[in-house]
Amino acid sequence: MTLLEVQDVSKSFAGLRALHSVSLQVERGSIVGLIGPNGAGKTTLFNVIAGVMKPDAGRVLFDGTDVTGWPPYRIARLGIGRTFQLMKPFDTLSVLDNVTVATLQRHRSRKEARRAATEVVERVGLGEWADRKASVLSTAGYKRLELAKALGLEPSLLLLDEVLAGLVPAERARVVELLREIRAEGVTMLLVEHVMSAVMALSDHVYVLHHGEMLASGTPEEVTKDPRVIEAYLGEEGHHAGA
Amino acid sequence: MAFKGRKVSGRSLALLGLGIAALLVLVWGGDALSWARDNRVVLVQALVTGLLLGGVYSLVSMGLTLIFGVLDILNFAHGAFMALAMYASFVLVANAGFDPYLSLLVSVPLLFVLGVLVQRVLLARVMDQPHENQLLLTFGLALLIENALLMVFTATPRTVDFPYAQTGIPLGFATVRGPLDVFGAVADLPRVIAFLGSLVIAGGLFYLLRRTSLGTAIRAVAENPDGAAMVGIDVRRMHMIAFGLGTACVAAAGTLVLPFLSLQPTTGEQFNVIAFVVVVLGGLGNVVGALVGGILIGLVQELGGAFVPGVDKLFFVFVVFVLTLLLRPQGLFGGKP
Amino acid sequence: MGALRRFDRDLLVLAAGVLVLIPVPLFLSGFLLEVAIQTLLFGLLGVAWNLMGGFAGQFSFGHAAFFGIGAYATAVAVTDYGLSPWVGMLLGAALAAAFGVLVGFLSFRYGLKGVFFALATFAFAEMLRLISRSLEAVNAARGYNIPIRSGNPWLTLQFPQGSPNYYYVILALLALSLLAVILLMRSRAGTFILSIRENEDAAAALGVNPMRYKLLAVALSAALTAVGGAFYVQYFFFIDPELAFGASVSIQILLPAIVGGIGTTWGPVVGSLIITVLGQGSTALVRTPPPFLEALQGTSGLDVAIYGALIVLVVLFLPRGVFGTLRERLGAA
Numbered sequence: 001m002t003l004l005e006v007q008d009v010s011k012s013f014a015g016l017r018a019l020h021s022v023s024l025q026v027e028r029g030s031i032v033g034l035i036g037p038n039g040a041g042k043t044t045l046f047n048v049i050a051g052v053m054k055p056d057a058g059r060v061l062f063d064g065t066d067v068t069g070w071p072p073y074r075i076a077r078l079g080i081g082r083t084f085q086l087m088k089p090f091d092t093l094s095v096l097d098n099v100t101v102a103t104l105q106r107h108r109s110r111k112e113a114r115r116a117a118t119e120v121v122e123r124v125g126l127g128e129w130a131d132r133k134a135s136v137l138s139t140a141g142y143k144r145l146e147l148a149k150a151l152g153l154e155p156s157l158l159l160l161d162e163v164l165a166g167l168v169p170a171e172r173a174r175v176v177e178l179l180r181e182i183r184a185e186g187v188t189m190l191l192v193e194h195v196m197s198a199v200m201a202l203s204d205h206v207y208v209l210h211h212g213e214m215l216a217s218g219t220p221e222e223v224t225k226d227p228r229v230i231e232a233y234l235g236e237e238g239h240h241a242g243a
Numbered sequence: 244m245a246f247k248g249r250k251v252s253g254r255s256l257a258l259l260g261l262g263i264a265a266l267l268v269l270v271w272g273g274d275a276l277s278w279a280r281d282n283r284v285v286l287v288q289a290l291v292t293g294l295l296l297g298g299v300y301s302l303v304s305m306g307l308t309l310i311f312g313v314l315d316i317l318n319f320a321h322g323a324f325m326a327l328a329m330y331a332s333f334v335l336v337a338n339a340g341f342d343p344y345l346s347l348l349v350s351v352p353l354l355f356v357l358g359v360l361v362q363r364v365l366l367a368r369v370m371d372q373p374h375e376n377q378l379l380l381t382f383g384l385a386l387l388i389e390n391a392l393l394m395v396f397t398a399t400p401r402t403v404d405f406p407y408a409q410t411g412i413p414l415g416f417a418t419v420r421g422p423l424d425v426f427g428a429v430a431d432l433p434r435v436i437a438f439l440g441s442l443v444i445a446g447g448l449f450y451l452l453r454r455t456s457l458g459t460a461i462r463a464v465a466e467n468p469d470g471a472a473m474v475g476i477d478v479r480r481m482h483m484i485a486f487g488l489g490t491a492c493v494a495a496a497g498t499l500v501l502p503f504l505s506l507q508p509t510t511g512e513q514f515n516v517i518a519f520v521v522v523v524l525g526g527l528g529n530v531v532g533a534l535v536g537g538i539l540i541g542l543v544q545e546l547g548g549a550f551v552p553g554v555d556k557l558f559f560v561f562v563v564f565v566l567t568l569l570l571r572p573q574g575l576f577g578g579k580p
Numbered sequence: 581m582g583a584l585r586r587f588d589r590d591l592l593v594l595a596a597g598v599l600v601l602i603p604v605p606l607f608l609s610g611f612l613l614e615v616a617i618q619t620l621l622f623g624l625l626g627v628a629w630n631l632m633g634g635f636a637g638q639f640s641f642g643h644a645a646f647f648g649i650g651a652y653a654t655a656v657a658v659t660d661y662g663l664s665p666w667v668g669m670l671l672g673a674a675l676a677a678a679f680g681v682l683v684g685f686l687s688f689r690y691g692l693k694g695v696f697f698a699l700a701t702f703a704f705a706e707m708l709r710l711i712s713r714s715l716e717a718v719n720a721a722r723g724y725n726i727p728i729r730s731g732n733p734w735l736t737l738q739f740p741q742g743s744p745n746y747y748y749v750i751l752a753l754l755a756l757s758l759l760a761v762i763l764l765m766r767s768r769a770g771t772f773i774l775s776i777r778e779n780e781d782a783a784a785a786l787g788v789n790p791m792r793y794k795l796l797a798v799a800l801s802a803a804l805t806a807v808g809g810a811f812y813v814q815y816f817f818f819i820d821p822e823l824a825f826g827a828s829v830s831i832q833i834l835l836p837a838i839v840g841g842i843g844t845t846w847g848p849v850v851g852s853l854i855i856t857v858l859g860q861g862s863t864a865l866v867r868t869p870p871p872f873l874e875a876l877q878g879t880s881g882l883d884v885a886i887y888g889a890l891i892v893l894v895v896l897f898l899p900r901g902v903f904g905t906l907r908e909r910l911g912a913a
Binding site for chain 3 (some may be wrong): 314364368369372374376379383387388390392396398512554555561565573
Binding site (some may be wrong): 050052071072073076077081082084088089090091093097100101102105109110113131148150152153220 | 638766770772774775779780782783784785786787788789790843
């Protein structure tokens with residue numbers, strides 16, 4: 001059953017076409033990967049889905065509801081959580097408070113919200129920093145915090161924007177494990193990633209975006225063997241198709 | 244600092260403006276025309292006064308916008324520096340019998356040096372702080388300067404006589420005597436001199452920025468500080484010079500208006516506020532924008548006062564300000580975000 | 581301690597503080613009592629400003645707009661309509677809140693942030709000043725003299741000069757304002773307000789409606805500021821456009837929070853104390869300067885010059901304000 005559907009979305013900025021008639025579907029309970037060379041439009045697509053930008057054309061449907069052009073906060077309340085590529089923590093608040101902002105959407109009582117937030121914080125492995133200011137975290141810690149905040153929303157769909165970037169392999173493995181656990185709990189995920197190994201390992205289905213257009217889609221195996229995909233990646237200077 | 248510019252594109256704004264103007268003409272054209280004919284003198288006077296004053300606003304604002312363009316600092320002490328320069332000139336005129344225009348030779352370099360020092364000692368430290376803090380700092384500086392002036396000179400309004408009132412200005416072939424008649428409107432000689440002086444100095448600033456290597460270096464730092472550093476430009480030095488130039492501009496403007504305005508420690512405040520409006524209207528960091536914007540605001544102020552006599556002229560300036568902020572925050576000519 | 585749990589502790593501090601401050605009129609009278617009253621008044625205004633500028637992160641350079649609305653509403657209600665100043669106060673608070681929401685909505689809708697927003701608030705305050713100066717309906721530039729009223733002094737809010745009751749009133753108003761702010765900030769809404777300040781996009785991505793909570797902070801901040809304006813009118817018996825909407829009023833309102841600690845509960849109160857002490861000190865200095873500072877005798881402007889220097893020093897060296905820096909140094913996370 002389709003949880004998220006993007007229909008023919010187009011978006012231009014000052015004459016530059018960022019997205020052209022892009023479509024994709026995300027089945028409930030699946031993990032879908034979105035890959036493509038730098039500048040392909042992946043984050044723009046995310047922004048359109050998450051309500052940060054209005055598309056010039058096309059629709060976004062979540063669980064049957066047309067959410068095109070909805071403001072981000074309404075989309076979040078529907079149960080779509082997202083992480084940001086350029087991380088946006090609440091710096092002067094504690095790690096726990098950061099996540100509490102999210103859990104307060106689901107729990108009216110402050111105590112309840114704190115309790116739920118504590119669980120999430122433990123889960124992503126930030127337990128010992130719970131009461132410290134978010135600004136003391138390392139990059140890896142920030143990434144986990146991003147994830148924790150999105151999780152605090154108890155989302156049915158998670159949009160993950162390069163959640164593995166900048167992590168060393170050991171940290172990456174932990175996050176991949178975590179994502180698997182989250183999927184097992186029934187959360188659907190759409191992830192943008194450059195770390196190919198992770199995308200291939202996790203995804204049930206992969207979409208490839210190139211120059212704002214959907215180039216290919218299929219299982220990870222199909223996509224990595226697709227000559228157009230290989231050419232798109234090799235054609236871009238300084239990018240590798242395997243991590 | 245961020246703004247979502249382009250809520251209204253320049254073109255649609257122009258079209259909107261044209262549409263409104265056309266509508267106004269259609270509805271009130273006849274009445275307006277006869278009113279205008281009856282009040283021709285008032286209108287022309289407003290145009291002339293507004294233009295002359297606008298020139299001074301342009302000079303003040305060019306200094307402010309230069310400072311912002313290069314340093315990303317909104318200098319709320321701009322008006323206070325102006326007052327400081329005016330008092331410096333006043334002292335020279337009152338105590339040493341200087342010709343007020345000659346005192347430019349002192350007030351401008353003096354304020355240039357002061358500006359350099361302020362940048363070096365105070366502002367350089369807060370360059371990476373959020374803009375509100377910088378505004379706050381220059382604001383505190385403004386309070387300090389203005390009240391120091393108050394303590395020294397008291398609030399008694401001071402005036403400086405225009406030295407050529409009786410004799411006129413000898414120009415070799417003729418002597419120009421004020422006031423001048425411009426299409427039936429009165430143009431006081433000191434105001435005309437202030438206007439012309441402002442344009443000359445503005446021209447000098449343009450020449451400096453466009454045609455000299457120093458100016459190129461300054462513009463480079465404004466556009467791309469890291470890039471400028473990489474090609475060997477001493478960015479810190481450029482910061483100091485730019486700030487100094489900004490205060491020098493406002494010092495010149497101050498000295499130029501001294502012969503026809505009365506001087507109090509708070510005299511700079513009005514120019515300060517107006518300069519901010521002009522700079523936003525013209526586009527932050529855009530020197531041409533400041534020039535055009537200054538004239539526009541001068542006209543808005545005087546024409547507004549002519550059309551609606553009961554209200555303080557400043558009100559119309561603020562209306563323009565708010566409209567600019569809401570509709571086109573990047574200014575008419577586009578400025579730095 | 582997490583920022584959010586801190587507000588719980590603040591309630592206790594508030595209770596203790598009020599208890600300590602209640603008996604003050606027993607020890608102070610005359611001039612010193614006046615100084616205490618003014619300290620509390622600017623504490624109130626600082627707390628109000630801090631809600632919007634500190635907690636919500638919407639720096640305002642034009643809070644005089646709200647102050648003036650409260651002052652004028654009270655002046656008009658009392659003088660022109662013979663109503664009780666409490667009615668004027670409530671009316672002023674409501675009007676100020678409405679104005680704040682209007683200005684806030686326009687500004688936020690059009691994406692005004694940071695310095696642009698601050699300048700816009702300044703412009704709006706100035707516009708109110710210019711309008712009130714020309715509007716005959718509110719006595720134009722002449723302003724209002726509050727007439728002496730007979731009747732229950734607690735209803736007319738008029739006490740004999742030097743009466744400690746003024747102190748109790750302003751203390752109560754300050755305490756209630758602090759209570760309102762603390763309760764707000766420790767509630768769900770308060771957490772959302774803080775999150776918006778830290779990062780509006782991230783907050784929105786977590787389901788927080790930025791417009792709604794920013795406007796909430798603005799409305800309450802405006803209302804509390806107006807309350808201060810209403811008290812001012814009743815205490816000083818006079819208001820005019822300059823005293824109500826002038827730029828110096830906006831400065832005095834934001835000063836306590838900046839000096840004391842922006843974004844902290846007690847910063848504005850501490851700041852108000854510091855500023856009042858410095859102000860009074862400089863006034864005394866100007867009146868009877870020591871021999872080596874003779875030149876200061878009789879000058880005006882020293883107090884504001886000191887405020888200016890204070891702002892400069894705070895921004896350069898103590899960006900968290902006096903209280904804020906102390907709090908950090910003493911280890912509370």
